[in-house]
Amino acid sequence: MQDHANSVAASQYRGGIALDLFLQQVLNGLTLGSIYGLVALGLTLVYGILHVPNFAHGALYMVGAYVSYITMVDFGANYWIAMIASAISVAVLAVLCERLVFNPLREAPPIHDKIAAIGIMLFLEAMVQMKFGAEFRRMPTPYTDILDVAGMTIPAQRVLIIIGAFALMAVLHLFLKKTMTGSTIVAMAQNREGAFLVGIDANRVAMMTFAISGVLAAVGATLFAPINLVYPAMGHLLIMKAFVIIILGGMGSIPGAIVGGLIIGFAEAFGGFYISTDYKDIIAFALLVLILSVKPTGLFTKGVR
Amino acid sequence: MNALQKISDFFMTPAMKIVLIVAAVLFPFVAGNEYQIYVMALAFVWAIAVYGMNIITGLCGQLNLAHGGFFAIGAYVLAILTVDHGWGFWWAFVAAGVAGAGFGFLAGIVSLRLKEHYFAIFTLCVGFIIYLLIDKWEELTHGALGIINIPAPNGFGLVDFTETTPFYYLALTFMVLSVWLAARITNSLLGRSFRAIRISDDLAASLGINLMRNKVLAFVLSTTYASVAGALYAGLVRFIGPAEADVVHTFDMITYLLVGGIGTLMGPLVGTMVITWLTQSLQFLEEYRMIVFGPLLVVLVIFFPRGVVGSFLGWRARRMAAAQDAGKSQENAKKKSPTSPVATNREAGNHA
Numbered sequence: 001m002q003d004h005a006n007s008v009a010a011s012q013y014r015g016g017i018a019l020d021l022f023l024q025q026v027l028n029g030l031t032l033g034s035i036y037g038l039v040a041l042g043l044t045l046v047y048g049i050l051h052v053p054n055f056a057h058g059a060l061y062m063v064g065a066y067v068s069y070i071t072m073v074d075f076g077a078n079y080w081i082a083m084i085a086s087a088i089s090v091a092v093l094a095v096l097c098e099r100l101v102f103n104p105l106r107e108a109p110p111i112h113d114k115i116a117a118i119g120i121m122l123f124l125e126a127m128v129q130m131k132f133g134a135e136f137r138r139m140p141t142p143y144t145d146i147l148d149v150a151g152m153t154i155p156a157q158r159v160l161i162i163i164g165a166f167a168l169m170a171v172l173h174l175f176l177k178k179t180m181t182g183s184t185i186v187a188m189a190q191n192r193e194g195a196f197l198v199g200i201d202a203n204r205v206a207m208m209t210f211a212i213s214g215v216l217a218a219v220g221a222t223l224f225a226p227i228n229l230v231y232p233a234m235g236h237l238l239i240m241k242a243f244v245i246i247i248l249g250g251m252g253s254i255p256g257a258i259v260g261g262l263i264i265g266f267a268e269a270f271g272g273f274y275i276s277t278d279y280k281d282i283i284a285f286a287l288l289v290l291i292l293s294v295k296p297t298g299l300f301t302k303g304v305r
Numbered sequence: 306m307n308a309l310q311k312i313s314d315f316f317m318t319p320a321m322k323i324v325l326i327v328a329a330v331l332f333p334f335v336a337g338n339e340y341q342i343y344v345m346a347l348a349f350v351w352a353i354a355v356y357g358m359n360i361i362t363g364l365c366g367q368l369n370l371a372h373g374g375f376f377a378i379g380a381y382v383l384a385i386l387t388v389d390h391g392w393g394f395w396w397a398f399v400a401a402g403v404a405g406a407g408f409g410f411l412a413g414i415v416s417l418r419l420k421e422h423y424f425a426i427f428t429l430c431v432g433f434i435i436y437l438l439i440d441k442w443e444e445l446t447h448g449a450l451g452i453i454n455i456p457a458p459n460g461f462g463l464v465d466f467t468e469t470t471p472f473y474y475l476a477l478t479f480m481v482l483s484v485w486l487a488a489r490i491t492n493s494l495l496g497r498s499f500r501a502i503r504i505s506d507d508l509a510a511s512l513g514i515n516l517m518r519n520k521v522l523a524f525v526l527s528t529t530y531a532s533v534a535g536a537l538y539a540g541l542v543r544f545i546g547p548a549e550a551d552v553v554h555t556f557d558m559i560t561y562l563l564v565g566g567i568g569t570l571m572g573p574l575v576g577t578m579v580i581t582w583l584t585q586s587l588q589f590l591e592e593y594r595m596i597v598f599g600p601l602l603v604v605l606v607i608f609f610p611r612g613v614v615g616s617f618l619g620w621r622a623r624r625m626a627a628a629q630d631a632g633k634s635q636e637n638a639k640k641k642s643p644t645s646p647v648a649t650n651r652e653a654g655n656h657a
Contacts, residue, residue: 047422051422053422053425053426100603101603101607104607105606105607108606108607108610109366109610110421110422111362111366111368112606112607112610114368114422114425115368115559115563115602115606116602116603116606116607118556118559118602119598119599119600119601119602119603119606120599120603121599122556122595122598122599122602123595123596123599123600123603124599125595126593126594126595126596126599127596129593130593130596236552237433240429240430240433243426243429243430244426244430247423247426247427251422251423278441279437279441281437282434282437282438282441285430285431285433285434285437286434288427288430289415289427289430289431289434292415292418292419292423292427293415
């Protein structure tokens with residue numbers, strides 16, 4: 001990932017004051033953590049409703065980044081318009097996946113869902129690679145300023161990421177808690193049969209959940225892509241980390257996904273800086289192996305898996 | 306009995322195995338060029354790995370997404386020992402198998418404490434850790450450069466395995482051994498225990514099957530298959546890089562397994578052959594094969610979850626049941642045998 005190199009360069013430019021570097025890493029961790037949280041949220045919502053680990057979620061994220069890139073570069077649209085366009089298209093794509101693939105497999109053995117999700121992922125990646133090639137692209141952003149707050153250099157895009165991600169999480173929280181449609185999703189995640197008994201339409205909830213997860217992935221991608229790169233395999237590492245996060249946070253748990261995202265974000269920022277940049281990406285997985293070896297149910301899960 | 310029935314019956318007889326082996330032995334003589342022999346040998350090597358996957362995923366029902374990683378471990382152990390430490394090929398080959406089993410055991414005792422989705426996700430992460438280690442640990446694995454000049458298997462002066470055709474027979478021998486061992490496992494008490502676990506953990510436990518021990522055993526068997534296949538692969542291709550550990554290989558193997566028929570004996574071989582030759586005949590697809598394979602996976606799990614071999618066995622079992630029912634009802638119109646479909650199913654399963 002590119003952003004780390006950027007931040008190291010930025011912090012070296014400021015000179016090597018330990019506290020300064022430390023605060024830079026806090027900012028780094030917060031940036032990474034909020035993006036991880038967004039992606040993991042979509043994943044955990046879908047898991048909570050359908051009990052499908054959606055391996056294609058990373059591919060949706062990748063498609064979201066490409067849609068934004070194209071709307072901005074090829075159509076010259078505004079950053080925010082691109083984000084909306086990307087959110088809508090990925091939401092539609094996610095709903096299509098639910099309708100065409102996961103819905104017919106509802107009664108199938110669990111192994112089939114996983115294989116089908118992998119099939120979708122491979123297809124989306126191959127399609128994008130055929131259409132746009134495997135090369136790395138850099139997404140433009142209107143927010144290129146470097147803010148200088150109390151001696152720290154803070155790129156504006158990072159501030160945007162953190163504020164954007166947490167604002168979206170807040171909106172999602174309000175939607176799930178305060179609206180009727182949101183409550184149907186929560187109800188179905190809590191108890192399927194109970195939700196059916198009170199007349200909740202499973203199809204509608206499943207489609208809505210996929211649409212929300214698509215929006216989260218697309219917005220996350222559009223926020224993160226300007227300080228990262230856009231390429232067909234960009235979702236690989238992220239989806240695996242998102243899985244690590246939701247296992248840590250408890251699969252299906254919404255606060256778990258946010259907290260887990262921050263844990264992994266900070267672990268990577270600090271581990272990458274103080275231990276080794278080469279092995280930065282391994283930290284999340286090593287943490288997972290370590291935690292699951294000690295506690296096979298994850299950190300925050302209660303009851304049965 | 307019509308012709309179709311006779312052909313399908315012939316597929317189930319022991320004579321079919323001999324026909325297949327004879328066809329495989331004769332293949333280099335009828336092949337158009339050396340490249341086709343090479344592709345076939347490579348397909349055999351992959352088939353061995355897919356047989357390993359079939360044990361843990363098909364028989365035991367645990368989706369192992371680290372399989373490509375263990376394939377790479379086999380290839381790298383062989384390459385490192387022969388190139389960097391001057392070991393003989395066959396000693397390194399044995400070491401590769403042992404390493405596959407050893408790492409499989411370590412990964413298994415941790416990962417198999419988890420169930421279903423957790424297991425799949427965990428093994429996905431294990432596979433990725435293997436990839437990252439191979440890619441980054443340059444002192445050991447030569448990093449992104451890969452390892453070149455891997456020696457071909459030692460023929461002890463009798464055969465030269467740098468030639469394609471002798472290697473083809475070597476791969477064929479290992480493949481036949483793998484199928485034979487897989488058949489022995491499938492039909493043994495061990496295989497039945499694995500299948501009981503696939504149906505339900507609780508059911509298997511209530512039958513007195515030690516879940517953990519059986520799952521770890523299935524996992525170790527599968528990783529040993531994978532690393533042996535990886536070692537053969539290194540001996541055939543003679544150049545390896547971190548890409549061997551790419552998760553794409555695991556997905557390829559899932560495709561082979563699913564096309565052929567998950568949990569069946571001949572499925573891995575049929576699936577590997579079908580997809581390998583399909584890819585070969587659509588050369589332009591090589592880079593974008595996933596555009597076809599991705600939707601293929603989805604369509605298969607929705608409409609043909611049992612694959613070629615599984616669908617064939619199911620079709621045959623239904624026909625036989627229908628024939629038997631028809632016969633029974635002629636003999637005794639009142640008394641229908643409810644057990645006959647079950648019995649034929651089991652019979653089909655045994656031969657599968």
